[in-house]
Amino acid sequence: MTVFVMSGFTMLVNVSPTLAAAQAGDLIKKDGLSAVYYLGDDGKRYVFPNESTYKSWYSDFSGVVTVSSDELASYPLGANVVVRPGTKLVKITTDPKVYTVEPNGSLRWIQTEADATALYGANWAQRVIDVSDAFFTNYVIGTPLASNQTPVGSLVKKAGETNIYYYDGTNYRLIEDEVAFLANRFQHANILTLASFTAGGSTITGSEAALIKTSQAGAATGWQPGQGTGVTVALNSMTPAAQSVPQTVGRIPFLKVNLTASNDGATNLESITVKRTGLTGTWTTFKVWAEKDGVMVTSKRALTSNDDAVLTFAPALTIAAGQTATLEILAEVAGASGNGALGIASASAVSASGSTVSGSFPITGNLMSFTDYDVTELTFDSPANSYVYKVGDEDVELGQFDINFTSDERDVVVSSVMLRNTGVEDLSTALMNVKLENNGNVVSSNATFNGRYATFTFSNGGLTMLKDDGDQTFTIKGDIIGKDSTGTDSVVFKLNKTEDLYAYEKATGFGVSYGNGNAVDVSDTEIQSGAVTVSKKSSSPSDTTVIKGSKSVVALVANIRADEIISSDGLSVYYMDDSAFDYSFSNVKVYLNNALLGSFDTAATSSVAYTAELLDSSLNLKKGDNEVKVTVDVKSAATAGDNIKIKLDGADLLDVPEYVSNGIAVDAGDISGTATGSEISVEGGxxxxxxxxxxxxxxxxxxxxxxxxxxxxxxxxxxxxxxxxxxxxxxxxxxxxxxxxxxxxxxxxxxxxxxxxxxxxxxxxxxxxxxxxxxxxxxxxxxxxxxxxxxxxxxxxxxxxxxxxxxxxxxxxxxxxASTTDFEVTELGDLIVETGADTPNADILVAKSGVEQEIAQYKFTSVDDSSNVTEIEVTNTAGGADARIANYKLYAGSTLLDTAIPTSDVATFYVTGNQLKVAANASQTVTLKATFNPIEVEGDTASTLELQITDVVAKSSAGTEITEDLSATPISNEMTILKTKPTFAKISNLVAGANVEQEMLRFSITADSNADLNVTDLVFDITGSGAINIGDVSLYQIGNSTVLDTTADGDFSGLNILVTKGATKQFKVVVDTTGLASDEKLSVTLNNSTAANIAWGEYFVTGYTTYDGSNLTAFPISGGVDTY
Structure with a gap:
C-alpha cells in the first residue's frame, strides 16, 4: 500500500514496487516518495496538483510506474498538469466566476447560470471544482463563453441518439465505437446532450496522441505565487517558443511573465529591467517595451551597452491583492544577427514600491534566431475628406481611412491606431463618444484622448484582418459638443508616424512593415456655432439600470450656448420609450442653470417614437453656456424592462425665442444641434x-x-x-x-x-x-x-x-x-506523518553548550478528521550519539511542546493541553531542536544524527485512537556533530586577462568560534577550452606575497593553513594565462561534490582528527567563466 500526496490531497493506492524504465506518456513515482508525475514526450515530468485534476485524466492509479531515484532526477520538472478539457468546471476560491476548461488550460467564463444549465444540465454545479490561488495561474483566461457555444474539447451527443462526438473547435468528430472511446480515456460522465449540431471532420477510430497527451502543449515551469507582502514573478506558460525571427521588424514577442501580488495588499509596479542574452553580434536598432492585454504599458527603450533596458511604468501598474498581471516583453530590431533572448535577471530588476520581490531568477524567454524574413506589409491610406458640422450634431462622420495589404500577405491583428489632431480645438471639449466602425460594426468604442492624440484600441484584443478578406475601410464617428476657437480648421486628423498604426502577424506575432510614410492626412472638420447650439455635456450619464421607486434619476445633462441673451416662452423636451410606456415613469423635472424650469408626467403611448412636451414657462438664456439637466422618477409599480430616453432637439427647442437687446426673433435656422440622453431601464430586484x-x-x-x-x-x-x-x-x-x-x-x-x-x-x-x-x-x-x-x-x-x-x-x-455536495460519513480519519519541506539539509553541527540547533521538521496531516497528537517517539537510526545530546526540544512554531533526553537512541515527547491538534484536511509542522554537550576529547567527536519518527499516539475528534501512517519515512537528513567546522565563501571573481599571474578566484575560510582548525588539501577544478593551455596555478593568502603552493593543475595538497577559532583568512587563486588563445574560456572552481577535494582537521589535547569536504555548505565556489 502506498500513500500518494498530491499538493494537499492524499490517497491510498496499490502500486507495484518494481522499478521500471519509464517511457513518454507514463505515470511515474519514486519508491518511498508520494508525488506522482506524468512523463511528457519532451522528457519532462509534469505534476498533478490535486486529485480532481488527476481524475479528469485517469479513472484510477493502476497505471503508476515506480522508477529509481536516479531516473526520476534525470527528468527535469515541466509544469503543473491542468484539468482535462471537456471534463470539470473550475473556479478560484476567492471569485464566484465559473469557467469551462479548453485545451492547454484556456478558461472560458460561463456568464450566466442559464448558460451553465443549458450546457451541463440542472446539476451543473456538481462539476465545479475549486482551484487554489496558487495553481490558478497555471491557466490562461480566454474570452467569455457565448450563449449556446460549445466549449472546445467537449464530448457531445444528440438527445435520443447513441452516437458520441468530440468537438475540436471546428468539427464535431464521430467516435467510431466504444473501443475508440476508451482508447482516448474518455468518460461517459462527461458527455453533454445538445439539441442539434452538424457532424463533420474525420472519424476518431482509435487512440489519438493529441487527445490523451496529459501535458498538452507543455509549459515552462510550474509556479506557485508567494505569500506575504510583495510580488511574485514567474515565467508564463504561454511564453513564445524558440523560433526564427526577422532581422529587421517592428515587433517580436520575446517573453511573457506573470506578476502576482500577495494576498495582503496591492502591488504598484514601477519598473522592470530587461536583460538581453545570447550571441547577437551587432544591430542598428534593438528597442524593448512591455504590453498588457495587447496595450503598451511602457514606452520603447533602446538597449544600453550593458545589454539591458529599464522599462518604466508611468503611471505605475497596480496589481490588486491576490491577482495576477501578465506582461509581454517585445522588441523592435533592425539589422540584428545571431540569436538573442530577453529576461529578468534578478529580483532587484523589479521595482515595486518597496514590495518584496520573489521568484526563481533569472527568468528568461526562449532563444530567438535572427534570419532573413519578410513580414507582411500594410499601407495606411485615406481620402482625406472635409466636413462641416455645428455644435450639437451627433453621431457624425469625422474621417475615413483604409488599411491595405501591399506585400507578403498574411493574416494580421490590428491592435490600435493613434491619430494626431493638428486643428485648433481641444479634442476633449470638442468631441464626445468618438468611435471607429468597420462594415457598420463598432470595432473600437470611446477613443481615449491624450492632449492632441486620439487612440482607438480595437475590441477583444485586436481586429483580425484576414488576407483572404482583403483591404478594410474604417470610419470615424462621434458627437460635436463644443467650439472654443474662431479658426475653421477645428479638428484635423492625421496619422503622425507609421508606427502609430500598431499591427502584427497573427501567426507569428511579428510586427508588420509599412508601405506608407509619416504624416498621412485623414480628415479636416470645421465646427460652426449658430446663435443657439445644443449639445450633450461630457458629464451626462451613460446608459444605466434603475430599480422600482428610484427618485430623481439623471437622464440628460446638456448645454445650450447662446451668442446673446435670449428670451423664450418655453422649452420643448422629447422623451421616448423603446417598448412603449406602461406608466413606469413620472415627474420629469427640467432644470435650467440649476433652477427648476418645470415638470411633467409621461403619457402612455403605443408608438416607439419621441414625444414632445412643451414646458410653458418663460425663460432667459444668458450669453454663453447654459446647463439643462433632466431627471425622472421611477414608479414603485414600474414594469421591469421599461425604459426612457430624453432628448433636446435644436429643430424644435425654444418657443418664440427673441434677442433681449432688441426684441428681434431668433431665426429657426440659427438654432442647431441635438442632445440625446442615456437610456434609463427599469430592472427588477x-x-x-x-x-x-x-x-x-x-x-x-x-x-x-x-x-x-x-x-x-x-x-x-x-x-x-x-x-x-x-x-x-x-x-x-x-x-x-x-x-x-x-x-x-x-x-x-x-x-x-x-x-x-x-x-x-x-x-x-x-x-x-x-x-x-x-x-x-x-x-x-x-x-x-x-x-x-x-x-x-x-x-x-x-x-x-x-x-x-x-x-x-x-x-x-x-x-x-442550490444543493450541497454529497457527503460520506465514515468511521475514522487518517494521520499522515512525513518529513517537512523545509527540514534542514545535511550539515555539520558544532557542539556548543547551551545552544539549540535545528535538526529536522516533521509535517502532520489530518485526513477527513482532526487529530490530537499526544505522544511522539523519535529514534536516532544512525545510533551512538546519546552522550552528545544534552536534550531534544519539540516546537510548534514558537511554542515548546516538550523536552526529552534520549535513552538507547530513543526519545519520547509527551504533548499535553491540545497543543498539537491538527484540523481536518489540514497540516501542521513541528520542529525538532537539539542542545549538545561539549566535545572535549577526540573520542567524543564525529557522532551522527538521523532522527526518525517511529511512533505517534493521537486521538480523533470523537476521542478514539488513530493509527498513524509513517510510510513516508519521516526522518531528518544526516547531521554530523563536531567540535568546529570551516565555512568557505567566495569574495569575488575578476575579469581575466593574458597575465603571468592572473587572479581567477578570491575566497575566504572562517573557523567556527568554538575551536581552531587546520586546512591541508584544496583541489580546484580548472575547466574550459583554455584549460589545456594554462601555465602554473598558485595559491596565495591575501596580505602575504609568499606563495602557499604552486602546481600545474590546481591540486594543492600538504597545506598547513591554521585558522584560529572565530577568525577568517582570505585567499586567491592565480593562473598563468599567457598561453591562452583568443576566444578560449577558463573557469576556476572549488567544489565538494568530490569529498576528497577538501581536507581539514580539528585539534584535541589527545590528538588530531581529519575530515573531507562532506556536508560542508555554500559550494560550489566559482570565479565565473572568462573569455580571452
Missing amino acids: DLTVTRNDGYASGRIVVKGSADVSLGKFAVKASNDVIKITSISLGSNVVTGDEITDSSVYDMKLFVDGVQIGTTRNFSGGATFSSLNYTIAQNVTKVIELKGSFDSASTGTFETLATFNSQDSLGKAIGAKT
Missing part, C-alpha cells in the same frame, strides 16, 4: 444563489463531528436591497446508503462567522424561518450551512437549500435553490 464552497462530490466527514461546514452559498442581491425571509432544507436526497435523519442535528446558518436564525434539528428537512436578513443592492454575501453528526451511524448525506426572499417594496421574489 432579484436574488441569485450559487454554491461556491468548492467541496468535491463524496466529501468525507467522520461520524461524531460537530459543526461541519456542509455548504457555502454566494447570495447576490441584484438591482435592489433584498431581504431573505427564510431558508428551508429538503430531505436527504442521496440514494443508497443514507445516514439516518436522527444522526444529523444542530443545523446552523452563518454569515461572516456570525450565526443568523436559530439552530434547527434535521428531521426529513429543516426550515430557518423569520430570518429577515438584508443584503444591500448589488452586494454578495456568503451564507454557510453547518451541521453535526452523532456517532450512531455512517452513510451519505446531501440536501437542497431553498432561499425565499422579497425586494425593498416587500414583493416576493421567486424561490432560488
Whole structure:
C-alpha cells in the first residue's frame, strides 16, 4: 500500500514496487516518495496538483510506474498538469466566476447560470471544482463563453441518439465505437446532450496522441505565487517558443511573465529591467517595451551597452491583492544577427514600491534566431475628406481611412491606431463618444484622448484582418459638443508616424512593415456655432439600470450656448420609450442653470417614437453656456424592462425665442444641434444563489463531528436591497446508503462567522424561518450551512437549500435553490506523518553548550478528521550519539511542546493541553531542536544524527485512537556533530586577462568560534577550452606575497593553513594565462561534490582528527567563466 500526496490531497493506492524504465506518456513515482508525475514526450515530468485534476485524466492509479531515484532526477520538472478539457468546471476560491476548461488550460467564463444549465444540465454545479490561488495561474483566461457555444474539447451527443462526438473547435468528430472511446480515456460522465449540431471532420477510430497527451502543449515551469507582502514573478506558460525571427521588424514577442501580488495588499509596479542574452553580434536598432492585454504599458527603450533596458511604468501598474498581471516583453530590431533572448535577471530588476520581490531568477524567454524574413506589409491610406458640422450634431462622420495589404500577405491583428489632431480645438471639449466602425460594426468604442492624440484600441484584443478578406475601410464617428476657437480648421486628423498604426502577424506575432510614410492626412472638420447650439455635456450619464421607486434619476445633462441673451416662452423636451410606456415613469423635472424650469408626467403611448412636451414657462438664456439637466422618477409599480430616453432637439427647442437687446426673433435656422440622453431601464430586484464552497462530490466527514461546514452559498442581491425571509432544507436526497435523519442535528446558518436564525434539528428537512436578513443592492454575501453528526451511524448525506426572499417594496421574489455536495460519513480519519519541506539539509553541527540547533521538521496531516497528537517517539537510526545530546526540544512554531533526553537512541515527547491538534484536511509542522554537550576529547567527536519518527499516539475528534501512517519515512537528513567546522565563501571573481599571474578566484575560510582548525588539501577544478593551455596555478593568502603552493593543475595538497577559532583568512587563486588563445574560456572552481577535494582537521589535547569536504555548505565556489 502506498500513500500518494498530491499538493494537499492524499490517497491510498496499490502500486507495484518494481522499478521500471519509464517511457513518454507514463505515470511515474519514486519508491518511498508520494508525488506522482506524468512523463511528457519532451522528457519532462509534469505534476498533478490535486486529485480532481488527476481524475479528469485517469479513472484510477493502476497505471503508476515506480522508477529509481536516479531516473526520476534525470527528468527535469515541466509544469503543473491542468484539468482535462471537456471534463470539470473550475473556479478560484476567492471569485464566484465559473469557467469551462479548453485545451492547454484556456478558461472560458460561463456568464450566466442559464448558460451553465443549458450546457451541463440542472446539476451543473456538481462539476465545479475549486482551484487554489496558487495553481490558478497555471491557466490562461480566454474570452467569455457565448450563449449556446460549445466549449472546445467537449464530448457531445444528440438527445435520443447513441452516437458520441468530440468537438475540436471546428468539427464535431464521430467516435467510431466504444473501443475508440476508451482508447482516448474518455468518460461517459462527461458527455453533454445538445439539441442539434452538424457532424463533420474525420472519424476518431482509435487512440489519438493529441487527445490523451496529459501535458498538452507543455509549459515552462510550474509556479506557485508567494505569500506575504510583495510580488511574485514567474515565467508564463504561454511564453513564445524558440523560433526564427526577422532581422529587421517592428515587433517580436520575446517573453511573457506573470506578476502576482500577495494576498495582503496591492502591488504598484514601477519598473522592470530587461536583460538581453545570447550571441547577437551587432544591430542598428534593438528597442524593448512591455504590453498588457495587447496595450503598451511602457514606452520603447533602446538597449544600453550593458545589454539591458529599464522599462518604466508611468503611471505605475497596480496589481490588486491576490491577482495576477501578465506582461509581454517585445522588441523592435533592425539589422540584428545571431540569436538573442530577453529576461529578468534578478529580483532587484523589479521595482515595486518597496514590495518584496520573489521568484526563481533569472527568468528568461526562449532563444530567438535572427534570419532573413519578410513580414507582411500594410499601407495606411485615406481620402482625406472635409466636413462641416455645428455644435450639437451627433453621431457624425469625422474621417475615413483604409488599411491595405501591399506585400507578403498574411493574416494580421490590428491592435490600435493613434491619430494626431493638428486643428485648433481641444479634442476633449470638442468631441464626445468618438468611435471607429468597420462594415457598420463598432470595432473600437470611446477613443481615449491624450492632449492632441486620439487612440482607438480595437475590441477583444485586436481586429483580425484576414488576407483572404482583403483591404478594410474604417470610419470615424462621434458627437460635436463644443467650439472654443474662431479658426475653421477645428479638428484635423492625421496619422503622425507609421508606427502609430500598431499591427502584427497573427501567426507569428511579428510586427508588420509599412508601405506608407509619416504624416498621412485623414480628415479636416470645421465646427460652426449658430446663435443657439445644443449639445450633450461630457458629464451626462451613460446608459444605466434603475430599480422600482428610484427618485430623481439623471437622464440628460446638456448645454445650450447662446451668442446673446435670449428670451423664450418655453422649452420643448422629447422623451421616448423603446417598448412603449406602461406608466413606469413620472415627474420629469427640467432644470435650467440649476433652477427648476418645470415638470411633467409621461403619457402612455403605443408608438416607439419621441414625444414632445412643451414646458410653458418663460425663460432667459444668458450669453454663453447654459446647463439643462433632466431627471425622472421611477414608479414603485414600474414594469421591469421599461425604459426612457430624453432628448433636446435644436429643430424644435425654444418657443418664440427673441434677442433681449432688441426684441428681434431668433431665426429657426440659427438654432442647431441635438442632445440625446442615456437610456434609463427599469430592472427588477432579484436574488441569485450559487454554491461556491468548492467541496468535491463524496466529501468525507467522520461520524461524531460537530459543526461541519456542509455548504457555502454566494447570495447576490441584484438591482435592489433584498431581504431573505427564510431558508428551508429538503430531505436527504442521496440514494443508497443514507445516514439516518436522527444522526444529523444542530443545523446552523452563518454569515461572516456570525450565526443568523436559530439552530434547527434535521428531521426529513429543516426550515430557518423569520430570518429577515438584508443584503444591500448589488452586494454578495456568503451564507454557510453547518451541521453535526452523532456517532450512531455512517452513510451519505446531501440536501437542497431553498432561499425565499422579497425586494425593498416587500414583493416576493421567486424561490432560488442550490444543493450541497454529497457527503460520506465514515468511521475514522487518517494521520499522515512525513518529513517537512523545509527540514534542514545535511550539515555539520558544532557542539556548543547551551545552544539549540535545528535538526529536522516533521509535517502532520489530518485526513477527513482532526487529530490530537499526544505522544511522539523519535529514534536516532544512525545510533551512538546519546552522550552528545544534552536534550531534544519539540516546537510548534514558537511554542515548546516538550523536552526529552534520549535513552538507547530513543526519545519520547509527551504533548499535553491540545497543543498539537491538527484540523481536518489540514497540516501542521513541528520542529525538532537539539542542545549538545561539549566535545572535549577526540573520542567524543564525529557522532551522527538521523532522527526518525517511529511512533505517534493521537486521538480523533470523537476521542478514539488513530493509527498513524509513517510510510513516508519521516526522518531528518544526516547531521554530523563536531567540535568546529570551516565555512568557505567566495569574495569575488575578476575579469581575466593574458597575465603571468592572473587572479581567477578570491575566497575566504572562517573557523567556527568554538575551536581552531587546520586546512591541508584544496583541489580546484580548472575547466574550459583554455584549460589545456594554462601555465602554473598558485595559491596565495591575501596580505602575504609568499606563495602557499604552486602546481600545474590546481591540486594543492600538504597545506598547513591554521585558522584560529572565530577568525577568517582570505585567499586567491592565480593562473598563468599567457598561453591562452583568443576566444578560449577558463573557469576556476572549488567544489565538494568530490569529498576528497577538501581536507581539514580539528585539534584535541589527545590528538588530531581529519575530515573531507562532506556536508560542508555554500559550494560550489566559482570565479565565473572568462573569455580571452
